[in-house]
Amino acid sequence: MSEGERRIAGYDVVARDGNGAVTSDRRLLRGARSRQTVLRHAVDLASLDGLAGLSLGRLAGDLGISKSGVQTLFGSKENLQTAAVACAREVFDDEVVRPARSAPRGAARLRALTESWIEYARAPLFPGGCFWAANLADFDSRPGPVRDALFRCQRDWRALLAAELRHASDSGEIAELDPDLTAFQLDAVLIAANTALRLGDEEGEEVVGRVRRVREAFLAPPR
Amino acid sequence: MSEGERRIAGYDVVARDGNGAVTSDRRLLRGARSRQTVLRHAVDLASLDGLAGLSLGRLAGDLGISKSGVQTLFGSKENLQTAAVACAREVFDDEVVRPARSAPRGAARLRALTESWIEYARAPLFPGGCFWAANLADFDSRPGPVRDALFRCQRDWRALLAAELRHASDSGEIAELDPDLTAFQLDAVLIAANTALRLGDEEGEEVVGRVRRVREAFLAPPR
Numbered sequence: 241m242s243e244g245e246r247r248i249a250g251y252d253v254v255a256r257d258g259n260g261a262v263t264s265d266r267r268l269l270r271g272a273r274s275r276q277t278v279l280r281h282a283v284d285l286a287s288l289d290g291l292a293g294l295s296l297g298r299l300a301g302d303l304g305i306s307k308s309g310v311q312t313l314f315g316s317k318e319n320l321q322t323a324a325v326a327c328a329r330e331v332f333d334d335e336v337v338r339p340a341r342s343a344p345r346g347a348a349r350l351r352a353l354t355e356s357w358i359e360y361a362r363a364p365l366f367p368g369g370c371f372w373a374a375n376l377a378d379f380d381s382r383p384g385p386v387r388d389a390l391f392r393c394q395r396d397w398r399a400l401l402a403a404e405l406r407h408a409s410d411s412g413e414i415a416e417l418d419p420d421l422t423a424f425q426l427d428a429v430l431i432a433a434n435t436a437l438r439l440g441d442e443e444g445e446e447v448v449g450r451v452r453r454v455r456e457a458f459l460a461p462p463r
Numbered sequence: 464m465s466e467g468e469r470r471i472a473g474y475d476v477v478a479r480d481g482n483g484a485v486t487s488d489r490r491l492l493r494g495a496r497s498r499q500t501v502l503r504h505a506v507d508l509a510s511l512d513g514l515a516g517l518s519l520g521r522l523a524g525d526l527g528i529s530k531s532g533v534q535t536l537f538g539s540k541e542n543l544q545t546a547a548v549a550c551a552r553e554v555f556d557d558e559v560v561r562p563a564r565s566a567p568r569g570a571a572r573l574r575a576l577t578e579s580w581i582e583y584a585r586a587p588l589f590p591g592g593c594f595w596a597a598n599l600a601d602f603d604s605r606p607g608p609v610r611d612a613l614f615r616c617q618r619d620w621r622a623l624l625a626a627e628l629r630h631a632s633d634s635g636e637i638a639e640l641d642p643d644l645t646a647f648q649l650d651a652v653l654i655a656a657n658t659a660l661r662l663g664d665e666e667g668e669e670v671v672g673r674v675r676r677v678r679e680a681f682l683a684p685p686r
Contacts, residue, residue: 288604290513368604377600380661381511381591391662424673428651438603439614450647 275313278303279327282320286328287366290378291321291386318386325389328371332393336360337400346408347459350401354426354455358448361434370434372397398423408459415462422458429454498536501526502550505543509551510589513601514544514609541609548612551594555616559583560623569631570682573624577649577678581671584657593657621646631682638685645681652677 281303282294296317300307314320340352361370368374372394379387402423408414433451437444504526505517519540523530537543563575584593591597595617602610625646631637656674660667 289515290601292512373600376658377596378513380658387662418676421673421676424655424670425648425652425677428655429648431655432647432651435599435603439610447647450644453641453644454648 274305274309275323276327278305278310278313278320279323280331282324283328283331283371284367286321286324287368287371287374289368291324291375292378292382294321294324296320318384321386322389325375325386325393328366329393331365332360332371335365346404346411346413350404350408350459351455353401353404354430354451357430358433358451361430361437362444362448369438370431373431373434394427398427401426405458412462414459417458426451426455426458497528497532498546499550501528501533501536501543502546503554505547506551506554506594507590509544509547510591510594510597512591514547514598515601515605517543517547519543541607544609545612548598548609548616551589552616554588555583555594558588569627569634569636573627573631573682574678576624576627577653577674580653581656581674584653584660585667585671592661593654596654596657617650621650624649628681635685637682640681649674649678649681 278299282299285298285302286294294317296310296314297307299320300310310320314323336353336356339356340349343349343352366374372390376390376394379390398420402419405414405417405419405422409417409419429451433444433447436447501522505522508521508525509517517540519533519537520530522543523533533543537546559576559579562579563572566572566575589597595613599613599617602613621643625642628637628640628642628645632640632642652674656667656670659670
């Protein structure tokens, strides 16, 4: 059993029929489960080797299912790639974004978001580290729906950071700053930390320390 | 004639014999020229599709030479990859690093370095944009000489930025700052700008504006 399959075991897979209602129809459920299994493995592979390197045949081989079965589930490679981005996004939201909601809005939530991001990059959800760092650089030169989906995720993540910075700044919790510019800077150093973490513990931890210093400088209370 | 070959035409290719002396021996010269032609094309391809995707056969096909000829020049794929990193580094030094040396040390040279970097990312020397941005994310999970060579380039570039920041800070030209931490932040936003520039003019120019604002904030004179 592949790593992808083992990891999917812990997920609740819910199938919906054409009207969006949860269904227990066995065939539909099986289809949804296969789709989810294939997607989760596709995401793992893409975090290592990039979405461009995904192949329906390789996925089928890894998971011991027929290539025509994978083709039936996704149609084209491009559909598989955009579905993999959506799947990675869901995992990211579950592991990084949602847990931070328990922190109060503003500086505390920004800290929670960046700390869970660092955890995500350190003990990666995806074996190759940040799914977006691995794929944005690959797809930036390839216009199309896959690139659009990847960049939408990046924009949403920066907007999330900016919203907490704006909240902290507007409420006087931190010194005045430009929330969008600061979110852009924080996102850039997080991506740099992800790269450094792939290199090994020593280099990675040094860079994580830098990210925290950058963040805390932005979160300093007004003088 | 491929893009790679056309672009190499403007380069001076100098062959050296075993003692490092410039030679005019025709066979050696031809060998050096082929090596340089293949390498420059390899760098272009790797900036688009990554070093991992390089193949001796593809290069031979693109350039209309035999695969065994390419094999004789480089031996293994790994040798070709590390040679491609060294070639990209030379082009980068010629186009980005050396021109900035005419600016006085400190803030002016830091501006010159980052501006020539932005030019490099905007009208790219390499068709896929920054060679390192395209490959660091791919190779961060793959230990070995190629990864080491890529990261050595990144470390040297950050050290170059840090040296000018240190000079500006020590001389009182700018407010006191941590040169290494600041260089890390500048490098991170430059990489983010490179990604945005691949997306198109509007997005790219907005991000270039942000990079300049970040830089100028660091270069503000002491109060």
